[in-house]
Amino acid sequence: MTGDLVLQFLAQGAQMTMVLLIAPLAVGVVRLVKARLMRRQGPPLLQVYRDLAKLLRKESVIAESASWLFRSAPYLIFALTWVAAALVPSFASGLMFNWAADVVALVALLGAARALLALAGMDVGTSFGGIGSSREMMIATLAEPAMMLIVLTLAIAAGTTRLAGVADFFIAEPWAVRVTLALSLIALVIVALAENARIPVDNPATHLELTMVHEAMILEYSGRHLALVEAASHLKLVLYLSLLICLFAPFGMAPATAGPTGWLAGLVVWAAKLLLGAALLGVWEVSIAKMRVFRLPDFVGVAFVFGFLAILLAFLSRGAMA
Amino acid sequence: MSGAHDISHLLAGAMLVTSFALLYQERVASVLNAFAVQSITLALAVAWTAWSDNRPDLFITALIALGLKGIVIPLALRRMVERLGIHRQVEKVVGVGPALLVGLALTGLAQALVAKVATGTASHAREALALALAIVLLGFLMMIVRRNAVTQVVGFMSMENGLILAATGARGMPLVVEVSVAFSVLIALFVFAVFVFRIRERFDTVDIEALDRMRGDRR
């Protein structure tokens, strides 16, 4: 019994570490795919690891007007995002502490990280941080209702909002063609693009302050603080990719009771799906241009409409079953 | 059997999504493209029903929908738009956001209505009917909230797409093919009538020679 408990504990720890280790690789895949599609050589796959190590070694320069909030926020933001990312079932469902938060709490944890980052952006007292913070909070007000509709669709379909429960439900159900799920998938992809500050919502590679949203908030950070904030945004990308996989393509996920071999198999499958998703993100980012900030309500509004339609259609098919 | 119904449900849902896409567009060319996609999806839905329910006469309806409304009419309308210089931008009475929200409310209304009224019929027929009713209502909404003549015609035709979807779902309607052809001819005449009227409105004449003269072409 204790051996089993120790094994479960190790598996949970392994998930937390895996998520942390694979995040820079996923971002590296996105950048490499984008570069190759634009006929550039592109950075090597492991470059992001080297960038983070370089940032850790550099000294951190802090503005004179910054406060203790500015200095401590990166640690909290990183911790909150890491815990949230570790709560999404990746290679096995039903690990030891996965029950502690459901999707609603997960979204709220990310919201807490975002609020702290926005506060840090306001802390130095220049206009760039203000631009980033105000736009980021506006985009959040557009994305959160759509996310809530997606969660409601899951609750109606699977009868639970626990991520492990939803994953188990979708593994068990035969792969039926349902409009509801397709619409929720599109809605979640749009919400994920908005939350992760990817094209068309925000350009993660821009150097023009007036086009920045996420980059403007972290403009003043350097050294180890910047390393932590960047790592947090990589983790957030892995979180959303993992969420998409867990909800819409959960085949291959090991059940909680499988032993270490089952978990290893699940890990390989999950990593493959994750890197495939990262590659698809790279292709998407190359194919479409960044939108003007005030066209974003139209774009994220599509997620809202699709999410709402998904629920109406779920009512329809549920009424049909009755 | 549920797999077949899932696919028809999927296709009907895709048609509903294209109805929303019709409301979302800003340019006339995109509206025509979205309408073409809706008609092609209708053709697929009708063809699927023909194959799975074993009603070969519906294949003809699918072909008419694909040929006439998926290809011919959008191309013809696009050429007309270019020739007559009709505005490329869709003039909106109500903005995109509020129009989409009203569309959502209409979809909910259609569903609530069908759930209340058609309690005796089979479940998949009810689903199809609710979706078709929603498409009809959205087509009507499009006619009201968009000012451009082309978009109003497109709205009317998308209403008709919804009606055909409803008709194919219903059993015991043997004249679907004939009804479709009649409707399509009616629409073609309608489209021509609208444009003749607009030309006359703008140039006070439909005389081709007079139009040539106005265009500056002297023979």
Next chain:
Amino acid sequence: MLDLNASGAALGALVCVALLAAMRRGSALALVYPASATAAVVLGIVDLHVLLGGDVATAHLPIGLPTIGLHLRLDALSAFFGLVVNGGVLAASLYGMGLDRATEMTPRVEPLFALFVAAMNLVLLADDAYAFLFSWELMSLASWALVIARHIDSECRRAAHLYLVMATIGTVALLFAFGGLAGQAGGYAFSTMRNQVPQPLVAALILLAALVGCGSKGGLIPLHAWLPLAHPAAPSHVSALMSGVMTKVAIYCFVRIAFDLLGPPAWWWALPPIVLGVLTAVLGLLYAVLDGDLKRVLAYSTIENVGVIFVALGLALAFRANGQDGAAAVAMAAALLHCLNHSWFKSLLFLGAGAVLHATGRRDLDGLGGLIHRMPRTAAFFLVGALAIAALPPLNGFVSEWLLFQAVMAAPELPQAALHFASPAIGAMLALAAALAAACFVRVYGTVFLGRPRSAEAAAAHEAPLVQQVALGGLAVLCVLGGLLGSVLAWALGPVLAQTVGSALPGDGSGPTPLSLVAFDPERSIYDAPVIALFVLIASLATMLVVHRLSARRTRRGPAWDCGFPDPSPLTQYTASSFAQPLRRVYGTTAFAARETVDMPPPGDGRPARLAVASVDYAWQAFYALPARLVLRLSERLNALQFLTIRRYLGLMFAALVILLSIAALTT
């Protein structure tokens, strides 16, 4: 009986102190706040005892109207709201003890603070309509007097006038509600009302009247306009009580009428509270995000929270009408916990705003800034309050928000079409309100405490007095504990839930750990705040250790990034209105017809450019300006009756006499 005796004694002592202070002014003034604090502690202990012990205490005293007397009752519902009220009173009294007697207190008005506190507690204890309405009016009048304390300021006068009008409208509505409940027999004691079930139409009218009466005191749209004017006009600790506590007394009134006195609900009773609640939540925050005065932003945010509570109450009514008592318990627990949590963090925020106002003399967001360096402890406590009100885990605001979302997830099970089609709309609007709340309070905190000071007063601010810091700190600790121990609070609500909806929380105690919060059952969803907080804490400590080991420990201070154009003026940083600009563009153009016009001078002209924002407050135009114009026009017409000749007056009397005689003759 001991409970009621103790409460009565505490209230009586408070009233005596109030009268003494009013008469003797100078020396007795010092007793007002300590007496309020002590009374709050005593009453709080009594309420806790009744809530956890579970027995109901009643009393009937022969004071007041001869036919009715004075009925008092202390049951689980009153005890819970008593805890809410007295917690806020304690914090406000501690804050009041730190006020500078010479400059900040007005001797004529301060005694009314004790009276206000006593009246609020009496409303909770009242068990008949007369005692209820008497204490309700006393509460309104005492707070009105506190609002108009600085009557030299014309804004205060206007706010107090509007408050008086709205309070009167509310009380008249409640009069109708209680009259309907008393019925033909005219029994005004609540115990008689409980046993009578009114007819469906009458019950509907009673519910609407109660919604108007309680909504006007709580701030439901469209009855909200007085709140953002009156709450900021009062002194800060009174604002804390009005926002954090008096609105909860209004909610208590609604719960008492709708869940206790009215009998079994019909399903469509849920629609008015839900619709108005959702509208209030979203519009309240839109007003808050666009406003530039610190206390007014907090008042608008109160409106939003009251809206959220009414949505929860509406859902509880809907579930109860359909017999789903478990889901009703979840919704009710969400509403009650939100009352408790909101009283804590809203009081914290208002007291913090008071500290800022005292330190800098300014309330406008665009004149503050950088206060985290000058007032570090106040800033830290205010941060806890801001994060709590934005419903961010692991603080207490998220616990009630999570329970409410669980109730919304259960709403699609409701059979009525209007309710289950509305559930996604409700969920989406609540999520929008949560995101807007986060945006609003990031804006407030970022503009007031972070950045650089935008005015000389902000640069010269000083920390609040120690006793005020204790009040702020205590509330902050309560917010943190409320977040971690949410499941304990939900368990403690058991007697109240049993009394109002007939069932305890279905998932109570069934979670994997003792402190995990389960709404329905563990398979459906769990929120375990201590585990998550522990994980976050361990993760941040581990990160700090590893990073400090691996990285260069050096930190250098340097100037902020200025893009090559150094301008040390703090005016170049984002102001509160700049922060709100994206939200104004996205939401304000539909909600308030907000239009920005830029007056740009031609090249060569040296005058500054001007940006003007014009907006229309539709709620004010439709529900206040329009009826006000109609009433004024009507009264001007009727004014002619003042100037009739003697013959005309005699004619009026004659006409009245003839009409009455004809009625008597023609109807036998």
